[in-house]
Amino acid sequence: MTPDAPAPEAEWFQTPTLTGRQVFLEGLTESHAPDLCAGADDEMVRLLSRGGPSEATPAAWAEYIGRLNALPQRxxxxxRRVESGVTVGRISYSEIRWADRWVEVGTMLLPAAQGGAVNPEAKLLLMARAFEVLGAGRVQFKVDARNARSLRAMHKLGAVQEGTLRQYQVVSGGYARDSVVFSVLRGEWPAVRAGLEARVAALG
Known part of the structure; x- marks a missing residue:
């Protein structure tokens, strides 16, 4: 059940462990760097909105994680996979706006974890926390307009496409990317949740 009032602001910035069938989520630390480094490829890193590690080494990935964790409002x-414990990606509240009762969710999955149950279950866990624990009224997403896979995933999720922020963010190499904005509102969440649960069950 979604609370009528938002949880205290401090609770929105906590990182509890959230466990599903296939994956569990825990606070991202430098200890996750080796798995991320081992499974990443150049195309995945190229599309990271905050830039990526400076080189393909665990130390560079650890430094990148430190930079992400230092960003405000995030x-x-x-x-991580439940069975093996291997880290297969990162998912974030990449922007938190407690006063306005919304969060933005951003996801980075290693190539080996794409196309299965990992993405829908990770989003299910984080969106359920946003709507049902924190009392958010809106969850939004911004997707690189070049990222066809992520755009398809947003439509499959059932999020509403709101528009495109043109040349919104300068990313690695100086490219000014267009960001496509999607959202799910509190009243839309039950249908989106049902769809995610069905996908996880079918893919699991």
Missing amino acids: INFAV
Whole structure:
């Protein structure tokens, strides 16, 4: 059940462990760097909105994680497989606006974790916390207009496409990317949740 009032602001910045069937989420730390480094590829790193590690080494990934964790109004979770404990990505409240009762969710998954149950279950866990624990009225997403896979995932999720922020963010290499904005509102969440649960069950 979604609370009628938002949880205290401090609770929105906590990183509890959230456990599903296939994956669990925990606070992202430098200890997750080796798995991320081992599974990443150049295309995945190229599309990271905050830039990526300076080189393909665990130390550079650890430094990148430190930079992410230092950003204000943001908290980051590692995505880990339940059976093996291997870290297969990162999912974040990449922007938190407690006063306005919304969060933005951003996801980075290693290539080996794409296309299965990991993405829908990680989003299910983080969106359920936003709507049902924190009392958010809106969850939004910004997707690089070049990222066809992520755009398809947003439509499959059932999020509403609101528009495109043109040349919104300068990313690695000086490219000014267009960001496509999607959202799910509190009243839309039950249908979106049902869809995510069905996908996780079918893919699991």
